[in-house]
Amino acid sequence: MADSHLIDIESLPTPVLRALIARARALAEGDRPRPIDRPVANLFLEPSTRTRVSFELAARRLGMDVINLEPAHSSTCKGESLYDTAATLAAMGVAALVLRLTDSTELDRLHRAMPTGICLLNAGDGTRAHPSQALLDAATLEQAGIDWRGAAVALIGDIRHSRVANSDIALFRRLGVGEIRIAGPEPYLPAPDPSPWIRRCPDLGSAIDQATVIVCLRVQRERIEADRLPDPEQFHRKWGLTVDALERYAPNAWVLHPGPVNRGVEMSADLVEHPRSLISAQVRMGVFMRMAIFEHWLTP
Ligand code: NCD
Numbered sequence: 001m002a003d004s005h006l007i008d009i010e011s012l013p014t015p016v017l018r019a020l021i022a023r024a025r026a027l028a029e030g031d032r033p034r035p036i037d038r039p040v041a042n043l044f045l046e047p048s049t050r051t052r053v054s055f056e057l058a059a060r061r062l063g064m065d066v067i068n069l070e071p072a073h074s075s076t077c078k079g080e081s082l083y084d085t086a087a088t089l090a091a092m093g094v095a096a097l098v099l100r101l102t103d104s105t106e107l108d109r110l111h112r113a114m115p116t117g118i119c120l121l122n123a124g125d126g127t128r129a130h131p132s133q134a135l136l137d138a139a140t141l142e143q144a145g146i147d148w149r150g151a152a153v154a155l156i157g158d159i160r161h162s163r164v165a166n167s168d169i170a171l172f173r174r175l176g177v178g179e180i181r182i183a184g185p186e187p188y189l190p191a192p193d194p195s196p197w198i199r200r201c202p203d204l205g206s207a208i209d210q211a212t213v214i215v216c217l218r219v220q221r222e223r224i225e226a227d228r229l230p231d232p233e234q235f236h237r238k239w240g241l242t243v244d245a246l247e248r249y250a251p252n253a254w255v256l257h258p259g260p261v262n263r264g265v266e267m268s269a270d271l272v273e274h275p276r277s278l279i280s281a282q283v284r285m286g287v288f289m290r291m292a293i294f295e296h297w298l299t300p
Contacts, residue, residue, distance in 0.1 A: 005120040006293060007111055008129035009170040016296070017135070017174060023292035024139040028285060034295050038095035039065035043076070043085070044123065045101045046222075050259050050283055051123050051132070055098045058290035067094065082110045090118035095298050097121065104128040119297045127161045127223060133258050134167035136289035138175060140282045141213060144254055148176040154207045154253075155180070156239055157217035157266050158188040161224065164258045165217060173197065183207035184239055185230055188219065204239055208250045215256045216241050216266045232265045242268040246276060254278050 003012050027033060040059045044052050052068075059066045069085075071077060076085055086097050100123040101107060107125040114120050124130040153172050159165045159182045169180055182189060183201040192200070201207035208214050221229060246253065255267070255277045263269035272279055 004297075005111060005114060005122075006131055006297060007107070007120070007122050009131050009134055009167050009174065012131070014174050017138075017171060020135055020289070020292050020296060021139045021142060023295065024136065024285060024289040025143055027288040027291050028139075028143065033062050033291055034299050035063040036095065036294060036298050037063065038093060038298065039067055040096045040098060040294070041067040041069055041089050041094050042098045042123075043069040043071070043074075043100070045071050045076070045099075046124065048100055048123070050286060051100065051130075054283070054286035055121075055123060055132075055290045057287045058294060061287070061291055062294055064095075064294070082106060083113055083115065086110065086118055086120070087115040090115045094118060096294065098123050100124045102126050121293060121297065124163055126163065127220070128163050128166060130163040130167045130258075131171075132286075132289055132293055133164050134171040135293075136282060136285045137164075137168055137215070137256055137258070138171055139289055140256070140278050140285045141254060143281065143285065144278060146212065146254070148172070149178065151177045151212040152179040152181065152210065153177050153213040153215065154201075154211040154250075155182050155215045155217060156204060156207060156241060157184045158219045158224075159184055159217065160188045160190045161220035162217045165215070168215060169198070181207045181211065184217075185235070187228060188230075204241070204245060205249055208241070208245065208253065211250045211253045213256060214241060214246070214250060214253050215258075216261075217258070218260065218262055218266055232262070236265050236268075240264070240266055240268060241271060243270055243274060246271065246274070251276075256282060259283065 056066050096119040098121045104125045155165050181199045181201050257279050
């Protein structure tokens with residue numbers, strides 16, 4: 001089946017994407033969740049607050065037991081392969097493995113030879129994909145009233161190393177967004193993309209001008225060599241979103257950030273709680289989206 005695991009946006013049919021968004025919104029509005037009577041395991045080989053906690057809360061709200069595997073205290077650090085970890089969990093009746101890792105090839109390898117009886121849910125792999133984040137971003141924007149067809153979305157900051165940017169772009173495009181603009185320091189932009197609907201902008205002003213949505217992205221310091229890291233103050237001066245810039249170029253835009261936010265770097269501190277900011281709405285929707293994901297992949 002094309003979608004027996006959640007790997008990335010690209011491999012999911014559009015009706016499934018739309019159904020997940022609709023279900024997360026319905027759950028957010030109080031729809032009763034469908035209980036699931038099997039455990040889930042979380043294995044995060046990269047740090048995470050929002051994603052890990054929201055997968056855990058979502059599972060608990062559906063009545064699932066949650067096993068949090070601590071990399072330092074589990075057999076992955078004794079040389080056990082991810083396959084053998086997944087097979088061990090499957091043998092104990094664990095329904096899903098929520099996995100975050102740095103190396104996308106490891107995720108591919110596991111996906112190609114996933115043991116039967118356990119579902120793989122990608123919670124972010126390296127710089128490549130973060131499908132549940134993109135889905136919750138879309139659900140948050142729909143809840144705010146976005147009209148996808150008329151929307152112009154600007155992604156600002158470190159696009160090249162951002163799995164959120166990849167998944168957001170893939171999903172927003174699938175939902176009908178006609179124009180996606182990207183902007184940031186040259187070394188942090190992806191290789192030029194010939195798609196006519198992706199526009200590289202030379203500065204913050206032109207990128208956000210009359211935009212419907214602005215997604216601010218953190219510099220992925222952990223994926224960049226120390227001598228290539230930008231100076232945070234310089235970065236903020238050139239690429240940081242401020243209330244001033246928002247009011248001047250895009251007063252009606254919604255501002256998104258997947259978190260964690262470095263206040264005063266990719267956005268000014270006062271923008272986080274600004275009325276146009278959807279950052280806490282994103283975090284809130286994150287739990288409902290992960291509930292929708294568990295329901296979709298784990299119930300008949
Ligand atoms: C993002 C991630 O881990 O990719 N955070 C998240 O999941 N909410 C973005 C980031 O770390 O910058």
